Amino acid sequence: MSLSRRSFLFGLGAAGTGLAVGKTASASTGKEFTGYPDSYGVLHDISRCVGCRQCEGACNTVNDLDAPEKPFTDTSVLDTKRRTGQESFTVVNRFEPKGKRPHFAKIQCNHCQEPACASVCFVRAFKKSPEGPVVYNPDICVGCRYCMVACPFDVPAYEYDKAFSPRVRKCTMCAPRIAEGKLPGCVEACPKEALVFGKRDDLLALAKERIKKHPGRYIDHVYGEKEMGGTAWLYISDVPFEEVGMRTDLGSKSAPALTSGALGVVPMVVGLWPVFLTGMYGMTKRREKVAAQDQKVAVTAAVQEAEAKAAQELEVCRAKAKTDQEKALAKADKEREAAIAKALEEAATKEVPPETDETPHGEEA
Amino acid sequence: MNEQIMAPKKGLMTPFNIGAAIIVVAGIIITILRFTLGLGAVTNLSDYYPWGIWIGFDLMVGVALAAGGYVTSSACYLFGMKRYHAAVRPAILTGFLGYFFVVVSLIYDLGRPWRLPYPFLLGWGTTSMLFEVAFCVALYLTVLFLEFSPVALEWLGLKKARNLVHKLTILLTILGVVLSTLHQSSLGALFIPAPSKLHPLWYSEYIAVFFFVSSIVAGLSMVIFEGAISHKALHHRMGKEYLENHDDLTLGFAKAASMVLAGYFTIKWVGVAAGNHWDLLATGYGLWFLVEMFGFIALPSVLYAVGVREKKFGVIKIAAVISVLGIIVNRLNVSIICFNWYLPSADRYVPSWMEVVISLFMVTLIMLVFRFIANRMPLFDTHPDYRDNH
Ligand code: SF4
Ligand code: SF4
Ligand code: SF4
Numbered sequence: 213m214s215l216s217r218r219s220f221l222f223g224l225g226a227a228g229t230g231l232a233v234g235k236t237a238s239a240s241t242g243k244e245f246t247g248y249p250d251s252y253g254v255l256h257d258i259s260r261c262v263g264c265r266q267c268e269g270a271c272n273t274v275n276d277l278d279a280p281e282k283p284f285t286d287t288s289v290l291d292t293k294r295r296t297g298q299e300s301f302t303v304v305n306r307f308e309p310k311g312k313r314p315h316f317a318k319i320q321c322n323h324c325q326e327p328a329c330a331s332v333c334f335v336r337a338f339k340k341s342p343e344g345p346v347v348y349n350p351d352i353c354v355g356c357r358y359c360m361v362a363c364p365f366d367v368p369a370y371e372y373d374k375a376f377s378p379r380v381r382k383c384t385m386c387a388p389r390i391a392e393g394k395l396p397g398c399v400e401a402c403p404k405e406a407l408v409f410g411k412r413d414d415l416l417a418l419a420k421e422r423i424k425k426h427p428g429r430y431i432d433h434v435y436g437e438k439e440m441g442g443t444a445w446l447y448i449s450d451v452p453f454e455e456v457g458m459r460t461d462l463g464s465k466s467a468p469a470l471t472s473g474a475l476g477v478v479p480m481v482v483g484l485w486p487v488f489l490t491g492m493y494g495m496t497k498r499r500e501k502v503a504a505q506d507q508k509v510a511v512t513a514a515v516q517e518a519e520a521k522a523a524q525e526l527e528v529c530r531a532k533a534k535t536d537q538e539k540a541l542a543k544a545d546k547e548r549e550a551a552i553a554k555a556l557e558e559a560a561t562k563e564v565p566p567e568t569d570e571t572p573h574g575e576e577a
Numbered sequence: 578m579n580e581q582i583m584a585p586k587k588g589l590m591t592p593f594n595i596g597a598a599i600i601v602v603a604g605i606i607i608t609i610l611r612f613t614l615g616l617g618a619v620t621n622l623s624d625y626y627p628w629g630i631w632i633g634f635d636l637m638v639g640v641a642l643a644a645g646g647y648v649t650s651s652a653c654y655l656f657g658m659k660r661y662h663a664a665v666r667p668a669i670l671t672g673f674l675g676y677f678f679v680v681v682s683l684i685y686d687l688g689r690p691w692r693l694p695y696p697f698l699l700g701w702g703t704t705s706m707l708f709e710v711a712f713c714v715a716l717y718l719t720v721l722f723l724e725f726s727p728v729a730l731e732w733l734g735l736k737k738a739r740n741l742v743h744k745l746t747i748l749l750t751i752l753g754v755v756l757s758t759l760h761q762s763s764l765g766a767l768f769i770p771a772p773s774k775l776h777p778l779w780y781s782e783y784i785a786v787f788f789f790v791s792s793i794v795a796g797l798s799m800v801i802f803e804g805a806i807s808h809k810a811l812h813h814r815m816g817k818e819y820l821e822n823h824d825d826l827t828l829g830f831a832k833a834a835s836m837v838l839a840g841y842f843t844i845k846w847v848g849v850a851a852g853n854h855w856d857l858l859a860t861g862y863g864l865w866f867l868v869e870m871f872g873f874i875a876l877p878s879v880l881y882a883v884g885v886r887e888k889k890f891g892v893i894k895i896a897a898v899i900s901v902l903g904i905i906v907n908r909l910n911v912s913i914i915c916f917n918w919y920l921p922s923a924d925r926y927v928p929s930w931m932e933v934v935i936s937l938f939m940v941t942l943i944m945l946v947f948r949f950i951a952n953r954m955p956l957f958d959t960h961p962d963y964r965d966n967h
Pocket of ligand 3: 270272274275301302382383397398
């Protein structure tokens with residue numbers, strides 16, 4: 213089989229140089245980003261896939277992964293639905309759409325144009341390279357696994373069993389092989405040309421051409437053209453995509469585009485909250501101060517009033533006391549005079565009345 | 578200093594101490610397993626569920642429930658509720674301990690925890706919501722530490738240092754509110770880039786707002802809840818000011834919680850309406866959503882209101898417990914239960930018993946440290962030397 217039939221490349225050497233220049237990409241600045249020009253991708257034609265698992269085997273070899281329990285020639289593994297894992301960067305699943313022959317679909321990292329995994333990584337361990345592959349740097353990864361949470365295609369896997377150097381694992385689009393001018397392992401191994409490697413733009417055109425050339429055969433949709441902002445791996449199929457286990461509810465907004473709104477609020481909070489809170493504090497302070505002042509005024513007034521009243525009362529008391537005193541004196545004088553008069557009288561008559569008995573009687577009454 | 582009497586000697590063999598001892602021993606053993614054999618040896622984490630209860634409970638719930646710190650200090654210092662002054666210290670301490678153990682849990686959960694400073698040293702992943710969370714939590718932990726330090730400095734008798742930090746109170750409080758607003762909401766925003774993975778009834782473009790508003794509920798309810806527990810267990814350590822204002826504070830916070838819950842209830846419906854997901858209410862997940870909405874949001878809101886009106890503290894306490902449970906339910910829903918909800922049950926995550934023990938281990942450590950500090954430092958009381966100084 214000729215190289216050009218499974219690759220849409222007309223000069224792999226040029227690809228190599230392109231990769232060597234390789235500027236680092238940050239597909240994650242929140243700006244409008246429509247993908248790198250001339251980046252690579254793979255077109256998977258689901259209608260052609262026969263489920264032979266040769267791509268899986270090739271991927272295992274080129275990536276030096278552990279050998280699985282059952283050999284790649286054993287198709288009984290297709291009886292259960294599988295996902296990508298730390299030792300399997302790609303898997304093929306069998307689906308039985310109603311009233312149709314069994315279909316097979318390969319999954320692996322889709323190398324998104326604006327990858328969720330790269331946009332959520334807080335150390336930027338994932339990068340979208342200008343050549344297309346989304347590459348991972350295990351040397352800085354902290355192992356938070358947010359990339360796995362965010363990937364809409366459930367692709368990255370983690371080495372949970374490693375205590376000291378666990379890594380996130382996923383398909384690399386065979387970036388090292390592309391740099392050497394080779395095809396990705398899986399593309400090279402496919403006997404049915406269900407996988408084609410090439411420039412994404414060319415692949416998109418090829419996909420649309422195939423759909424147009426065979427009216428009624430394909431679903432009129434290139435999966436990956438727009439999904440989650442577009443992916444480097446593209447798919448066409450003769451059965452609805454949801455019948456071969458692919459999500460059709462992802463929408464076309466990329467992860468960084470989704471997040472940018474929430475991130476945009478940050479400067480607002482940082483800018484406005486302190487102003488508002490300081491204002492709040494100022495108002496509280498002022499209210500307290502005013503309250504304190506009011507209180508002070510009220511207290512002084514009350515004190516003054518009380519003092520005035522007290523003085524007045526004192527005056528009244530004094531006056532009263534004076535008159536009382538005068539009265540008492542006068543009374544005392546009178547009493548004294550009366551007593552003297554009485555004593556004189558008594559002395560004259562020499563008669564003593566029984567006073568002690570009378571007083572308690574009077575009190576009782 | 579009569580107030581400084583130590584805890585009455587009850588003996589060490591209380592049921593709490595025995596339970597705590599068992600959990601601590603089991604926790605230490607599992608810790609050793611975790612760090613020698615790897616995450617896979619002790620957790621049920623999978624490629625579908627990279628985040629389990631150490632994130633869903635320890636981090637998500639931990640941060641929300643530690644919101645009492647910023648809620649109380651801002652109510653007291655910024656919003657003029659001076660009479661709640663006595664509640665600030667315990668709230669700040671629980672906040673600090675909560676955040677501290679969130680970071681400890683994170684060390685358990687990260688694949689390579691010793692690289693925790695990398696985001697700040699090597700790759701500034703500023704497009705990541707997690708970067709914002711990490712950045713704010715790191716700063717806020719420092720703020721909480723400073724806010725709490727007067728207590729320790731009073732205990733140690735370092736007057737100058739204490740008065741210096743005390744002068745910064747307002748600045749620290751404002752900083753605390755800004756940082757809390759950011760990371761409480763960012764925890765919800767962690768899920769914004771993954772609309773396809775979280776159930777539509779819980780996913781919302783407003784999820785960050787939901788997380789922030791519910792963190793206020795969590796903070797208020799935790800202060801009431803902790804106050805009730807501490808009141809029983811640590812009564813002998815409480816100063817006059819704390820005891821006198823305790824009921825007043827409970828009523829004030831309960832009233833606020835009732836209103837915030839009502840607002841939260843409303844905006845959650847706005848979220849459903851914005852996504853136009855009414856049809857999903859008739860599904861199993863819809864039922865579960867209704868349970869959360871009515872059982873854990875509307876119900877405590879009403880109970881709080883009734884409790885305040887009738888001055889029934891028992892009712893308020895029940896409302897606080899339901900609200901706290903509601904926060905736990907919500908955070909677990911978002912991060913685990915309604916995450917990857919479409920997967921067949923065989924692929925779903927259920928925590929291993931060892932993960933549960935580690936989570937209990939963290940909670941136990943928080944309680945032990947809190948008790949240690951409350952029994953020694955002037956937490957529910959100002960140090961006699963500084964009584965008039967606030
Ligand atoms: S498919 Fe997933 S892992 Fe691959 S680039 Fe897209 S988001 Fe990243
Ligand atoms: S696990 Fe590693 S690569 Fe993935 S988001 Fe975390 S730090 Fe980045
Ligand atoms: S591109 Fe390479 S790594 Fe990716 S699935 Fe194919 S062989 Fe595996």
